[in-house]
Amino acid sequence: MSFTKLLSFVLLAVSAGAVPNTGFAKHSTHRKRVIGRGIEVETYHPASSYQTFGTGKDAPSSLIAQTLEETTRAFVASELGIDGADVAFTGGNVQEEISYAYVKQAHDGVDFVNAVANVAYKDNKVVAFGSSFVDASNIAPSTPTVEVDSIVASVEEQLDGKFNGYKSVNYLTQPDGSVALTHAIQIQNEETNAWYEALVDAHSGELLSVIDFVNELTYRVIPITKQAVTEGTELLVDPEDSTASPSGWVTSGATAGNNVVAYKSSQSSTSPTSSTGVFDYAWTASAAPATTNNLHAARVNAFYLINKLHDIYYRYGFTETSYNFQASNFNLGGSQNDRVLMSVQDGSGTNNANFATPPDGQSGTCRMYIWTLTSPNRDGSLENDIPVHEMTHGLTNRLTGGGTGRCLQTTEAGGMGEGWSDALAFWTEQTSTTLRDFTLGSYVVNDAAGIRSYPYSTSATTNPLRYSTIKTLNEVHDIGEVWANILFNVYAALLAEHGFDASAPTNPASTAGNAVWLHLLIDALKLQPCNPTLVSARDAWIQADVNRYSGANRCVLWKAFASRGLGTAAASFNDSAAVPSGC
Helix, strand or coil, rough: CCHHEEEEEEHHHHHHHHHCCCHHHHHHCCCEEEEEEEEEEEEEECCCCCEEEEEEEECCHHHHHHCHHHHHHHHHHHHHCHHHHHHEEEEEEECCCCCEEEEEEEEEEEHHHEEEEEEEEEECEEEEECCCCCCCCCCCCCCCCHHHHHHHHHHHHHHHCCCEEEEEEEEECCCCCEEEEEEEEEEEEEECEEEEEEEEEEECCCEEEEECCCCCEEEEECCCCCCHHHCCEEEECCCCCCCCCCCCCCCECCCEECCCCCCCCCCCCCEEECCCCCEEECCCCCCCCCCCCHHHHHEEEEEEEHHHHHHHHHCCCCHHHHHCCCCCCCCCCCCCCEEEECCCCCCCEEECCEEEECCCCCEEEEEEEEEEECCCEEEEHHHHHHHHHHHHHHHHHHHCCCCCCEEEEEEEHHHHHHHHHHHHCCCCCCCCCCCCEEECCCHHCCCCCCCCCCEEECCCCCCCCHHHHHHCCCCCHHHHHHHHHHHHHHHHHHHHHHHCCCCCCCCCCCCCHHHHHHHHHHHHHHHHHCCCCHHHHHHHHHHHHHHHHHCCCHHHHHHHCCCCCCCCCCEEEECCCCCCCCC
């Protein structure tokens, strides 16, 4: 090293030492975890280099006719200036026009666990290359001197689990640049759901590192508080509620779990799958719904929404004994084996969606269709209010009449079923005490007015629908608009009285207006008769308030109902503005 370079290095080192330590400096290469019996482990992963090449970088012509494995091993060896024997191919795949290949660094036929590379190709050109290969000049001998059987008991004790029989010998790159030979053994604890791979020095027996196979689940979705994909997606980590879904949402590495299976065409087609628990698919507005990533994005979003609603509704009383939808009821009562079957981009229709609710113990089936009113077409699974609307049919049909699925069959009751579904859609998308008018279906029809006659609103000018309007209606969705708008006004009144709590979806103990409203809605569903009328449903709300809140909201509720004609004397679709004495 020249004097100038050495001086610069010393000055940089001194300068670096003079600034406060920032914890994020090691984010890209290290991670601390407390695992097993309270052991703090800091794992290390060599920094990666990464390059992209736009339209592509030509691979040597001699490689083009070779297999993906041969091409990749030769390309990586050439790029990094290493022997081809030190590049081990681990797998690859082709998706549409892109080929993906993955390799590990190796030495004497032993793979590294934390030195890897990946290459992507298009049209026989390299379009991306990433590598964390390391200088292996300071490497341990490749033959173990400590037997694996001699270290199992110690590792089981440290990690609080049992060896499951899976083992291998691998190299591990260390933070100081040395490379250790390790025994890699898997340790599981079924009770805590822990699953580790311990890396133990094969020459000293020291535990060097731990890989945690249990990842936090991550979904790129439209958060339930947003209406449609045009408002943007987010990568949500572990959105499941462990109280409502004790086994989590995903049980098979795919969009399938205890509450719902989301699929295209058939239940056996639940892809996308993810061994890491990361379901991240970018949606492209200019592409057709059926393109691979757009289909995956829709399926993941539908899976997220139905699970999220399961958890919210569970918190508010739609549980195993109240006829909910679950494959396993965990010995808590009710009939099981009835998780929701969610068919995304169902081929049996267009411009619609539906939910079939059989009795408890049989799976509800939701079918989401493509909407063909725009070019490209639009996917109903990417407008949250549509899946929310449909899933709520399962809630109301199961809770009305005791799980038979037969008690919203009259025109009025069926109309109310549509209204509850719209009401829950607007409930999920309200985010503050500032109440926003609500339209449904705006995205799929590309019209801000949506698919209902009027926005849901407290303004009689914006939405003139009243109880008496039903006299002129005979279609369930039209009747549903009347009931939904009445419930919107009830929501507004409770919000004005009690405020808003963003934690309400997971905090049923909240006393805020949005929590009170959802409690009363679900409680009233359980209380009301089979095939209720608007009047009997209103009465169920009033009774639910007595049951849960000792009638504290009696006058608030009556005034809100009466404001849209459903006062004390309402009958036969004749309005009443009357409220009980004392209100």
